[in-house]
Amino acid sequence: MSIKKGIEVSIAASIAAKLARVEVIAAYPITPQTHIVEHLSELVANGELEAIYINVESEHSAMSACCGASAAGARTFTSTSAQGLELMHEILFIASGMRLPIVMATVNRALSSPLSIWGDHSDIMAARDTGWIMLFCENGQEVVDSIIMAFKIAEHRNVLLPVMVNLDGFSLSHVIEPIEFPSQKDVDSFLPPYKPLYSLHPDRPVTMGAYGMPEIYTEAKYAQEMALINSKDTIIGVMKEFGDKFGRHYKPVETHNTENTDFAFICLGSTNENIATAIDELKSYGKEAGLIKLRLFRPFPKDELLSALKDKKRIAVIERAMPAGAANGPLYNEIASLIYNNRLDITLENYIVGLGGRDVHPEYFIDIFDKKITFKTDKNYTVIGVRE
């Protein structure tokens, strides 16, 4: 029997990890991830979760210990934010290159400097090309469901890649939401114990993490890239199986109100809820705007996105990260290349919102729809609400 209760999303995330029966957790506290690791420590301390919690001395060591634990065959979980994600940056590539099915809840937060503990996507956008599968969540239910699915995806024989479950700092991590928790019995039947293909054990010695000379490096990276690209089929399969079992259905790309409009927003994470509010309000004025939500960001769901885009005339890409000197925001650039490669006739606009925890108001999206926000001629993107 599943239970539904009102609960802080961070606590719910740690309960999801418990339901997944994680065996090793190595984590280092950082706001706004702290409630997740505090609750996990508590679950381990109380004996409610049979796992080892390694109180590492840094995030670099957190991800390193996760690599060791996962390589030795344990189901491994961690969580971090912002500076922590940057400190483990080096090891993120190694976890994916070594095909270790670690799951991490990344509580998205702004990067210093100036120091900001509040939410945006500058941390994850700086880590987007680390070879991890990346899921984004809009609400607490998605966080719980995604963490459970993430292990099944990561550990699948055809995948064997680490998975990040992204949730927005504070605006999602610290809110209390009604969340339905599946029963342990149902999770156990959905997610059987991890049986590694290879693990570090004296009875069957293996060498992991050998180096690649020029004549083999390209092939090794190509094989990894193919695994990441092909993981989409497994991800879709796992989402379907989850839906069949638990009645909550997910897709790599989800749409809202896109049927009768040639305009849509594209966005990642909890901002989608603000946009949906704006769309409802627009509807009350008789205006129709759609929303395309990227649930899956890596591997980039090209086909699914294309079919959502193909009958659109105007798209507004909403992002929570500064382009840092790039032509546009990182999400925009990928969508633009997809549109260009498929010769779609779509006007693309790029808006930056919600940096460092700045409130994101539904009115912004109404103004975007009504073309009340104008572009500077020297930039392709607009930072909404910035005081110049």
Added chain:
Amino acid sequence: MRLKGLELYTDHPEAEFVASGHRACQGCAEILALRMALKVFGKDTIMAMATGCMEIISTPLPTTNWEIPWIHVAFENAAAVASGIESAIRILQEKKKIERKDIHVIAVAGDGGTSDIGMQALSGALERGHKFTYICLDNEAYMNTGIQRSSSTPYGAMTTTSPPGKKSIGQSTWKKDMAKIAAAHNIPYVATACPSYPFDLFSKIKKARSVNGPSYIHILSVCPTGWRIPADLAIEYGKLAVRTGVFPLYEVEDSRYKITYSPEPLRPVQDYLKGQGRFRHLKDEDIELIQKRITAQWEELKYLCSLK
């Protein structure tokens, strides 16, 4: 008739866990030390290795020289990786997912991977009390990247980033005392060793493996390439380091210091320094300064050993 002292290691496994065909230089004492250590650690060992010479000489994909489970993740994190492995093995055994047996986890890194970039991860792992052995293979510089100085490079030594010149003597700082730093964590066992003294090394590895908690072994590993000495003198220079007091052999068991091999009366450091290309530029007064420091260090060690 059995030779005195041999009973210590007559029961150590004959087996080799380093396959031949590795790419270490002739006379490399890092690989020698590791080969000796693995004989004692035995088959039920999992090794986490840092980036460095030993990693590079052993594992070009898709080949390996390791006959035990081995993992390399990065340069500065061998201790953290080992923490993860040790925890995983423990919980998997508790949950009866793998058979319960005495599997020992070791982390191996060079002096750079230990006393510089890996120090934080090492300190964390020692403090947390994982049951594992950390081995520092100290060849006194970053050899893998071309003989750059580390904090373990001795005073006066020439390296590619501490070149002697008009305004420099070469390495201008004194060698960081990593074994003492490890001992300051109050872990059950810390020792120094050198493959020029194999019996001493064997018995220390044996102790390190048997204690219930972290152990740390700091092994002086002569590097003919980086020290600019003939390859056939590697063992000899290891002995000289010990006999001059430059590298004393001792252990710290439950915070008690004990010299395991006393070379007294110490030979002059000059005997050790001369003949090494990396010290060739040193003047008599430089050597005198080094001699003073080494003598003082030896006296201090004896004092620590006298404490009950």
